[in-house]
Amino acid sequence: MDRVEKAKELFLEGFNCCQAVFAAFADKYGISQELALKLSGAFGAGFGGTREVCGAVSGITLVCGLECGATTGDQSAKKACYLKEQELIEKFKKLHGTIICRERLKIGNTKEFPMASERTKEYYAKRPCLKVIMDAAQIIEDEF
Numbered sequence: 529m530d531r532v533e534k535a536k537e538l539f540l541e542g543f544n545c546c547q548a549v550f551a552a553f554a555d556k557y558g559i560s561q562e563l564a565l566k567l568s569g570a571f572g573a574g575f576g577g578t579r580e581v582c583g584a585v586s587g588i589t590l591v592c593g594l595e596c597g598a599t600t601g602d603q604s605a606k607k608a609c610y611l612k613e614q615e616l617i618e619k620f621k622k623l624h625g626t627i628i629c630r631e632r633l634k635i636g637n638t639k640e641f642p643m644a645s646e647r648t649k650e651y652y653a654k655r656p657c658l659k660v661i662m663d664a665a666q667i668i669e670d671e672f
Contacts, residue, residue: 531556535587535665536658539541542647544572545657549587549664557594575627581612583593584664585627588616612671619667632656 554564598605628629
């Protein structure tokens with residue numbers, strides 16, 4: 529199964545946007561699925577339900593860090609990783625206009641969508657999340 533499909537499958541199993549994106553790539557970096565799901569669990573619903581940065585973007589960020597994150601205090605390595613992340617964010621913005629969860633969901637505050645909802649047909653009909661997750665996974669696939 530390709531990683532875009534894996535991200536889709538994980539979301540449809542009930543995992544949040546960040547978990548779906550990040551865990552789809554975990555094995556590539558020698559990370560167990562369980563650890564990947566734990567590491568990315570608090571990033572869902574735009575940082576723990578605050579509807580700030582989209583969880584799919586957080587997933588991109590986590591994978592980018594695994595690809596190019598600095599492991600020393602070397603400022604040039606840090607800068608190179610930041611530039612790569614900014615490039616990936618721009619690709620996401622071109623597709624979706626924003627990286628802010630509440631803007632993607634077209635809601636004014638966090639009370640309009642609860643932090644965790646039962647995954648029903650109505651749930652999926654109200655949210656663009658599945659497409660967003662698949663696009664985020666494709667951005668990663670294309671880059672790394």
